[in-house]
């Protein structure tokens with residue numbers, strides 16, 4: 650009798666363990682997989698068959714070593730060569746067919762400015778928001794943009810327009826810590842993420858539209874409440 654009970658309990662425990670292991674295998678099979686080979690990430694969602702591409706670019710103090718070969722835009726063998734990262738960003742900008750929404754705190758990098766001007770010249774709608782301090786800075790590309798018919802928006806505020814992101818064709822987001830300056834590309838610890846995940850891109854589209862309306866307006870009386878931070882806070886997106 651006792652032996653039978655022991656066998657029954659042991660069997661039940663074994664069956665429970667098998668069911669638990671099968672359940673864990675099922676959960677693992679449903680999990681999104683991120684493959685980061687070569688710095689490129691592909692994310693697969695079995696449930697919805699959504700295919701998301703992404704890319705991470707990291708910069709460090711060693712990025713300064715690559716500055717000498719910026720001239721021909723030829724990357725060296727290093728995977729994290731900043732010239733390689735720059736080439737990738739230029740490729741993304743060159744891929745724009747409909748729109749470029751640019752929101753960069755500090756913008757002095759002429760190669761990147763040229764890519765935006767090129768997009769404008771092929772009838773891509775370019776909208777640009779910069780920080781007001783850009784208007785005071787001789788190294789900014791502001792005059793170049795004006796000359797080419799692009800009118801960046803900026804406004805005197807008691808807060809900074811501190812974003813660094815670009816939305817391409819409302820589908821691809823480039824964002825990170827990096828200002829679009831040579832010193833940031835070649836010498837700072839910085840990061841950039843590129844993604845076409847709609848869950849990430851959409852709040853930036855909504856945030857940009859909200860900022861565009863605000864920066865287009867002529868008044869500054871409600872700047873404390875209507876800065877770019879408020880629009881993003883309402884979407885629960887951190888902008889620190």
Ligand SMILES: [Zn+2]
Pocket residue numbers: 714715718724725726727730731732733
């Ligand atoms: Zn290099």
